[in-house]
Amino acid sequence: MAPGGVHITQVLDLSSNIQRLSIDIYLTIRKAFQSNLPRIHGLGYVDCHLNNLKKFQILHSDSLASVMDKLQSIQKEFESLQPFLQAVAEARHNDLDAIQHCATQLIGKAHEVEYIVDACIREEAPVCCLEHWILDIMEDITLIREEVAEIREKKMDLVALNTVPVNTSNLARSPMMNEEIIGFEDEIEKLRDQLIKGTKGRDVISVVGMPGLGKTTLAYRLYYDRLVSSHFNIRAQCCVSQVYSRKDLLIAILRDAISENFECREKQADELADLLRKTLFPERYLILVDDVWETSVWDDLIGSFHDANNGSRIILTTRNHEVAMYTRFQSDPLPLRMFNNGESWELLRKKVFGEESFSPLLTEIGQQIAKKCGQLPLSVVLVAGILAEMEKKVECWNQLANNLGPHIHEDSRAVIEQSYQILPYRLRPCFLYFGALLEDSVISVPKLTQLWISEGFVKSCEGKNLEDIAEGYLENLIGRNLVMGTKRSSRGKIKACRIHDLLHDFCKERAKDDMRLLWQKWDQNANPSSRLSGHKQLAHRMCIYGEGYRAGDWSSCLSHVVSIILHNNRLSVGLDSHIFHGVKFLKVLDMEFTRINSFSFDLVYLRYFAAETSRFSNKAGCRELETLKLKSLSEVSLPITFWEMDKLRHVDISNCSFTSEIARELIENSKDLHDLQTLSTPCFSCAQEAELILRKTPNLLELRCKVKGVDNFECYVLNFPARIETLKIHLSYTRDTKTIPFCISAPTLTNLTLKNFYLHCQHLSQIGSLQNLQVLSLKGISFETCKWEVRDDEFPQLKVLKLHSGKAHFEEWSVADDAFPNLEHLVLRDCKFLKEIPSWFAEISSLKSIEVRNCNENVDKSASDIRETQVEDYQNSKFEVFITRENNKSDSGTYYLQPHMY
Structure with missing residues (x-):
């Protein structure tokens, strides 16, 4: 008998019941967690996870003491399986479901370990539950390792998965950028004449037709035509889509008309419309308004398009004939025709082979495939993207022809699905991520690749830059005709891109399940928790749009969210940063056009942050931050904590400065930012300041800066970083032109x-x-x-x-x-x-x-x-x-x- 009259068997029974209860609690938590994991993961996620795991074992050794040995064993297992993930990242096709399953399972375990480590540090779950969990994870990883070994033993060598670098020659055939378009030659000539030789009065050139006919491709071909572009003093474009904001459309046009850095979020739509009208008048302008769904769009914009009787033009694309007639001035709308069979085959041939020769045996089956596309250009280019990745053999093409069915133009989604199914594992999350963007939106390539990297989609490779790898992913998607390039730099690199509406619909729908992507419309009266309570699964990624957001408690409904993108925000007051404190696993917070009262986060996993703010708090503790973008109308003085963010790769802070002598002394003694590649736009007031910043960023590739106080430079020879490639220097705060105050020594420029x-x-x-x-x-x-x-x-x-x-x-x-x-x-x-x-x-x-x-x-x-x-x-x-x-x-x-x- 135990002291107090309690029998030893009762104690053992109680202990056993407690243990069973803890296991039941653990299993319930784990099952719920696993059910909300994405089905598609980024292959670079394990890289980030390993870095954090090593760091947390040092910083939080006391909190992790009970599981430290197990974490170190898991770390070694992950490291041993890195070559497997690297092979999957380099694979050209998804030939083996078993390999894809192993990769998905392994990355899922990394998510679970991240959760366990965080729970230990924050003391948010019973230790006994976490210990059960981590033991099961160790067993699961062992099984995954054995399955990978079995695949290798069966001689299903990972290297055999066509790990040849993907041929990006198709990039030059992107229809948005190409000098030549198959078909529509007569239409292009006619529309070009209307643009540059037509009436003196303002005119609208409307292109109307069903989705997939090539309206946008034709419009951009005219917009970038050298004869057309040189004819107009101002050119600007905007994409509308079904859900649009008048203010956002006006800002998009003003950015092209005035400057890509143009910012006036404080102005109302009517003020912007008036500014645009004054900007365009009395210049000869060309405006491209793409994908107009309703006549109300035209009513919102026409007041800014003044008629100065100088030959100004508006190119408009729409699938609605009523819209085309409503916007008509002098020229009749052009109803875009379907392709004929010859044009379909010619486009297919060009997209697959370019100018290369090919076996005549493929001509007949190729023509049959082209005919099945139903004379719809979009179907042709999607099928061409599939063929470009296949062996150029008749039997392979015959197999595809049989799989396509008789009338694929009637079901474009089926073609998109086939294109998606042959995507390598590494490209799937990158492609589906377009579903997190607004329909018809044009996104800059640097921003897109930075988001991919921060999301963990890009697998590191020794000797290669992550950004270059990510651009390779994009080129691959463009080569498969899933993404369209819209702008090129002077050196021929793609600067911006977009995807077709039908592809966007596919990505948005597929990402809902495969990436746990949730789109949510909120307004100022909505409660975040009530909005999300009806969803069976927790969101992993959240896209929010609407006229405004209620600054309530978001943490309770977004605790497992890893990325938040805010679209179309027009709050009259700024958000407080504290509303994100409970979103503990947040890695991406894109609030590029949203005002926030201060940057004072303590989000240990945050890797990408963009917002409008003029306050950068010394308390900011985002040590994992890689991309930082802050827009401000007033000058932002960077605190010393900025130099503690040693993972930074890209910094774009408008009007940032280093003014304090004390701050300069502290910066001198701080860490160098070895990973920083792009820096924009510091304003240097003296040579010593510029020299210090350049010395602290030794691997900088791109610098955009302003110079004031030229007399304080005294003809310095500034030693720019050894790898600098792009340098843009703007003299500001002076009425007179001044002599450049320093010599430029940069051999790699x-x-x-x-x-x-x-x-x-x-x-x-x-x-x-x-x-x-x-x-x-x-x-x-x-x-x-x-x-x-x-x-x-x-x-x-x-x-x-x-x-x-x-x-x-x-x-x-x-x-x-x-x-x-x-x-x-x-x-x-x-x-x-x-x-x-x-x-x-x-x-x-x-x-x-x-x-x-x-x-x-x-x-x-x-x-x-x-x-x-x-x-x-x-x-x-x-x-x-x-x-x-x-x-x-x-x-x-x-x-x-x-x-x-x-």
Whole structure:
């Protein structure tokens, strides 16, 4: 008998019951947790998990003491299976369901371990439950490892999964970017004439048709056409979609019309409409309004499109004939026709083979497949994306033809599903992530790849940059015709992209289950908890849109959410950061257009944050942050805690400064930010400040900065980071042009922009000696004695030269033999005092085009003479010259010099 009259068997029974109860509690918690995990994971998630696991074992050794040995064993297991995940990441196809299942299971275990570690640290669950859980995870990982070994033993070698790098040649065939479009040649010629030769009055060019006909592709082809683009002083575009905001449409147009950094979220829609009207009047403008569903869109915008009787145009695409007729001015809408069978086959052939030769045996079956596409271009390009990844054998093509069925154009989703099913595992979450974006939205490639990386979609590879790997993923999706590129940089890289409406619908629906993505419309009167209580499963990723959000307690309903994206927010007051404190696993918080009162989070897993704020708290404890984007109309002074975020890769803070002498001393003693690659837009007030920041960011690839207080630089030689590739420097806070106060020494520099500086001969010679410089943009630049003398062998690799003189005097320009040997494009703007373009440009065999905008007759004539020499003497038949000159607002003209004119 035990003391107090309690029998020992009763104690044992009680202990046994407690143990069973703890197991029941654990099993209930685990089952609920597992049921809410995504079905598709990012292969880079384990990389992030291992880093955190190692760090937490050091920082929280006391809290994790009871499970430390087991965590270290799990860590070793994950590390041993990293080569397996790497092989899956490099696989070209999903040939083995078993491999995909193993990868999904393994990453799921990483999510569970993350939860257990967090629960231990926060003491939010009984230790006995967590110990049961972690033991079961160890057994599960052992089973996964054995299954992977069994796959290898059966000679289903992971390397055999076509781990050849995917051929990205299809990238050049992206219909949005290509110079040539199959079909619609007559339509393009007709619409081009309406745009540049039609009536003087404002006109609307409407393209109408069913989804998948190619309305957007045709519209963008015209928008980026060199003849069309050079005809207009201002070009801008916006995508509408079913759910739209007038304010967002106006801001999108203003960003193209004024500046991509244009910000005026404080203004109301009517104020923005008035600003747009003043911006466009009395310029000749071209506006592309894509995917208009309702006539109300036109009513919201037309007031800003003033008719100055100067040939301004609006291109509009819609699937609604009523909308096309409603917006009609003078030109009738163009109903876009279906492809004929010949055009369908030609498009399929081009997308699959390009200009490569192929077996004649594939022609017959290829024509049959093209015919099955029902003369719908979207179906053709999707099927082409599937064929491009298959072996070029008749039996393979026959198999696809049989799988497609007789009328695939009647069910585009079936084709999209097939395209999705053949995607490699690594690309699936990247593709479905487009479902988290607004329909018809255009997203910048840097932002997209940064989000992918922060979500854990991108698997690291030794010797490769994560951003380069992510861009490779995007190129692969473009090559498969699942994503469209919309903008290119001067160096030919894709700057922005989007997906078709039908593909967006697929991604949004599929991501709901496979990625636990939940779209939620909230307003200021809604309670977050009540909104989410009706959902059977917890959201893993949340997209919120609406007119405003109630700043209530979000933590109770978003505790397991790993990413939140806020769309279309127009709150009259800013959000408080404390509402996110309970969202403990948050890794992505994208509030790019949402005001938040201060940046003072303590989110230990947060990797991506974007918002509007002017307050950066010293209490911010986001040590895992990789991407930080803060927009502010006022100056933001960075606290010392910024330099403790040693994982930062990309920082974009408008108007940020380093002003305090004390702060500079603290920064000097802080860690270097070795991972930081892009920094924008610090404002330097003295050379010592700039030198310090450059020294603390030794691996910087891109820097956009402003300079004030030029006199404080005293002609320093700034030593830019050894790997710097892009440098953009803007002189601000001065009425007069000042001499550039420092010398630029950066051997790896490929892209340089200088604005509002005065350049001496030694500056120009130093820039000309940069051996890897490919793009040079000089804006508002003045030259010593108003002359620029380019010497022998200067600018050896330059491909693009842009000169925007503005009010600065630039009169004489001499170019020695052998300068600019690789130049491809020359752009001159507002060089009104320049006497002529040097004749040496006629001898540059690599030159493809000259664009002259608003200069003078002598410059126009010299451009024409250069073209004549290029075409007649050197048979450079593709050489183009674009001339636009405005003598006054009522008399303007555009001149095109093309090969066929001679």
